[in-house]
Amino acid sequence: MARLAGVSTTTVSRVVNGRYGVSASTIAQVRSAIERLGYESSLVASSLRRRKTDVLGLVTHSFQSYTAEVLKGVMDALRQSGLDLIIYADSDLYGTYAEGWEQRHLSRLAGTLTDGCIVVTPSGEIRSSTPVVAIDPATDSTVPSVTAANFEGATAVVEHLIELGHRRIGFIAGRSELVASRSREEGYLQALARAGIPADPALIAKGDFHPGSAAPLARALLERPDRPTAIFAANDDMALTTLEVAKDLGLSVPGDLSVAGFDDIPEAALAEPALTTVDQSVYRLGYEAARMLKALVRGEWDGPHQIVLPARLVVRRSTAPPRAAM
């Protein structure tokens, strides 16, 4: 240890943490030893002793484009704040994400490592001894959370399709334990209902937000004799997959099929054709969650505990009137 170089560990600790009451010469001595050994105090040990680390945690179970956007927002909100970020991701040892991953990771970190945590799309209720903010929480969750106006966004995109003249509109849903997913489905149903179009259960497919889950579903929808003239996927990853499936099947978009997504990830604007979607600003979801957690940790938060960010319809080239109606 650095203590061999200088004197007691107490003193080293004082120097490292800039406490008062150490003679200038001792400080210099310790500093040089630290320099020489490249010593850095262990995050683990100090976090165990103090009850505070100035480190925030984020737990997630995958790294998709969505996650990357969330992270950018989180990091920007934390910039220069003096709070670092630790992201915990597991190796999925037991396959298909054993239920309760978020709770397990959270408990391991919240022990003493982090002062608070952001949980990305948790699938159930959560408890923790330190503050938690959920991004796109589970349906029955009561923890502080940040979500987009999923219901309104979905309604808007489906109304857009209806206005174009579509009547048979397929829907590829996301993970049903998330409010985000449920709200989008309700928005879809609501828009149909308002337009007096009966919902056809055969046109509703159950995906899980991962691009891979959408391929067989989109294919099944599109190979039906009475295939839909438009498909609304509950997120962009699945919508982009639908675009590819349509291409494989020789269907032109938006000529033969209109496709719309949700999220507005960067790839959406760059797709061919560019994807009509709902901008829920995933970046802002991350940004606001981090801002809220930061204040919560400092005991300074006085806003609402459930934040809903506006969602905005973004019309691009992947949607157009159906052939029949042209």
Place this chain on the structure above:
Amino acid sequence: MARLAGVSTTTVSRVVNGRYGVSASTIAQVRSAIERLGYESSLVASSLRRRKTDVLGLVTHSFQSYTAEVLKGVMDALRQSGLDLIIYADSDLYGTYAEGWEQRHLSRLAGTLTDGCIVVTPSGEIRSSTPVVAIDPATDSTVPSVTAANFEGATAVVEHLIELGHRRIGFIAGRSELVASRSREEGYLQALARAGIPADPALIAKGDFHPGSAAPLARALLERPDRPTAIFAANDDMALTTLEVAKDLGLSVPGDLSVAGFDDIPEAALAEPALTTVDQSVYRLGYEAARMLKALVRGEWDGPHQIVLPARLVVRRSTAPPRAAM
């Protein structure tokens, strides 16, 4: 603690860790208490006591598309391995990334939290008490590392431009402390030299890989009276920025200007026009680094300590013969 529910902490620990020599009835008792309290052993405390955590670390100083791809590769390599991942990112408290961030983060984690670490684009030499693998290391680094064939890739892309007929080819460099960056510049110079084209220092701009850094540089290059007919940016993020700057200036790509990048991030293929670039498979960089670290940690690695992955020229629509030569 859970111990209030059952009996001694020793016994609880034995149950949690599945050690032998606990009566079935005690196990049941402790299990139920654990269940009731939602107890999870603290990662911090147990890591301090054992010297092993089955957690790997990754330190980075930003989240760009590049980082997201690296992470996907790392997670795939770790899938089902029983090794979790902790990513540490700092809030850049002192601005513009105080030199030595990688060493500081590493020391804090390597204390006892992680069994080994991946460091993304470190800017200097690194030392650690646990195994380390660098992705795109600093120029003078000797730690185990994974890099792409940067020199060959850059040579190939510049030769491609020369074959198209370009003679004035601009270059936007990356962070000069990284081998990746230096090698790409050398590849650029080499290709020019081989073709007997004198390098013009005025056409070489110093970027830092971030998209923002490239905007003023690209603009300066393109506003020169003797502007280049092609620009090769040291990574895709900067090449995509160059595409936008060209658009702003009313220059058509590839009509008025050819643009090429390096990396082949997902956005490259989706850009308008699609970007000619070098596929260095950032995903594989992450994948191989994780595979190597995993073996190193287990003491099973017997391959070379410096891995170079092949790079491949990907010609898309952003490069074409210059107008004059058409």
Place this chain on the structure above:
DNA sequence: CTGAAAGCGCTTACAG
């Protein structure tokens, strides 16, 4: 101004 001691939450020999 400096150090010895206690304790953060665990795990691991060591006794019983």
Place this chain on the structure above:
DNA sequence: CTGAAAGCGCTTACAG
């Protein structure tokens, strides 16, 4: 089969 004690690397009262 079970528990008291020591110790992982720190920090923080408490003495000197």
